[in-house]
Amino acid sequence: MTDSLHPLDDALALTETGPGLCTARTSPAYWNMVGPFGGITAAVLLQAVMQHPERLGDPLSLTVNYAGAIAEGEFTVQAVPVRTNRSTQHWTLSVLQAGADGEPVVTTTATAVTAVRRETWSLPDTPMPEVAPPDGLERILRGMPVKWLDRYDLRPVTGALPSRWDGGGDSSLSQLWMRDEPARPLDFCALAALADVFFPRVWLRRARQVPAGTVSLTVYFHAGRDQLADTGTGYLLGQARAQEFRNGFFDQTVQLWNQGGTMLASSHQIVYYKE
Numbered sequence: 083m084t085d086s087l088h089p090l091d092d093a094l095a096l097t098e099t100g101p102g103l104c105t106a107r108t109s110p111a112y113w114n115m116v117g118p119f120g121g122i123t124a125a126v127l128l129q130a131v132m133q134h135p136e137r138l139g140d141p142l143s144l145t146v147n148y149a150g151a152i153a154e155g156e157f158t159v160q161a162v163p164v165r166t167n168r169s170t171q172h173w174t175l176s177v178l179q180a181g182a183d184g185e186p187v188v189t190t191t192a193t194a195v196t197a198v199r200r201e202t203w204s205l206p207d208t209p210m211p212e213v214a215p216p217d218g219l220e221r222i223l224r225g226m227p228v229k230w231l232d233r234y235d236l237r238p239v240t241g242a243l244p245s246r247w248d249g250g251g252d253s254s255l256s257q258l259w260m261r262d263e264p265a266r267p268l269d270f271c272a273l274a275a276l277a278d279v280f281f282p283r284v285w286l287r288r289a290r291q292v293p294a295g296t297v298s299l300t301v302y303f304h305a306g307r308d309q310l311a312d313t314g315t316g317y318l319l320g321q322a323r324a325q326e327f328r329n330g331f332f333d334q335t336v337q338l339w340n341q342g343g344t345m346l347a348s349s350h351q352i353v354y355y356k357e
Contacts, residue, residue: 088266089233090275093122094129096159104130104159108152112230117151119230120296121278125271127175127192130161132270137163138171139198140307141270145300146192153179158186171196199306210339213239216259216317234279235263237317243281244289251289254324256280265315268346270303273310276318276338277301277349283324283334284355294355297331305346313340330355 093109112122124146131137157179165172177190219237226232241256260276261268282294305313322336336349 088262088264090122090125090262090266090272094126094271096126096129096133098133099158102134102160102162104133104161105156106159107156108154110229111233113154114228114230117153119228119275119278120146120148120299121275122230123148123152123177123190124192124278124299124301125275126159127161127177127190128194128271128274130159130175131173131194131196134161134163136166137196138166139169139196141274141303142170142195142197143300143302144192144194144274145298146190147298148190148296150187150189152177152189155179157189169198169200206343206345208337208345210319210343210345211257211321213257213319219259233263234276235259235261235265235317236279239319241286241322244286247289247291249288249290251285251287254283254287254322256283256286256320256322258320259317260320261315261317267315268310268313268318268340270310273303273305273338273347274301276320277336277347278351280320280322280334280336282353282355283322284327284332284353287324287327292355292357294353297352297354299349299351301347301349303347305344309340309344309346312342312344313346316341318346327355330357 089111093112096104096106099105108118112119160176162174173194175192178186179189181187216237222236224232237259239257319339324332334351338347339345
């Protein structure tokens with residue numbers, strides 16, 4: 083990575099190797115416990131769509147299914163537009179990486195929908211909560227055990243990590259301000275990654291650090307290019323909560339607003355946890 087290249091742009095670098103095929107590399111800047119941060123994997127998959135010469139419109143939704151961990155090093159991203167309608171385009175995506183025998187193995191599957199947005203009747207129905215502004219809040223300190231957290235400026239409003247892991251949690255709700263570190267103008271790929279910055283809800287609800295990992299993540303993009311441009315390098319307010327913990331899996335629902343109160347994206351995911 084050069085000094086002038088943002089870590090996110092370095093992680094999103096793709097080299098086209100054939101029709102619908104690109105080569106990428108894992109980024110140490112976004113490393114998690116056993117593989118890349120799930121949000122960066124989602125962002126890389128979306129980047130394959132964004133740079134595809136046949137793309138129609140901008141992202142409407144992205145669903146990523148994490149079948150297995152991506153090993154450190156090179157991997158292949160496949161992006162195929164399977165159907166194009168007048169206003170929407172449907173995509174299948176996958177990440178492949180050489181296995182122990184050298185043969186390609188699918189680590190991640192995904193689908194995406196892009197769309198041409200037209201001016202119509204519009205209405206926000208979930209207002210941004212009234213919370214303290216980011217400037218007066220303490221950020222999560224850098225130097226945490228996983229590297230990807232250093233790539234974000236995260237400032238909890240409520241629902242931060244428990245100070246005591248004693249099993250005494252009583253809520254899964256978190257609200258926090260967030261943006262890339264260093265600050266970077268927001269785009270669709272960055273937004274996809276930001277939808278996944280929340281730590282596992284089971285840690286907050288139980289105040290216990292059990293092993294957990296995302297199985298499937300869906301991001302719905304409500305913003306168009308104008309709203310992203312208006313957001314610029316500003317903070318987003320993210321809100322996350324779970325609805326159900328049962329038999330080794332829980333869900334998480336997320337909303338992301340810019341500082342002007344515009345909802346830019348919402349997301350849902352299902353997460354595995356181990357007893």
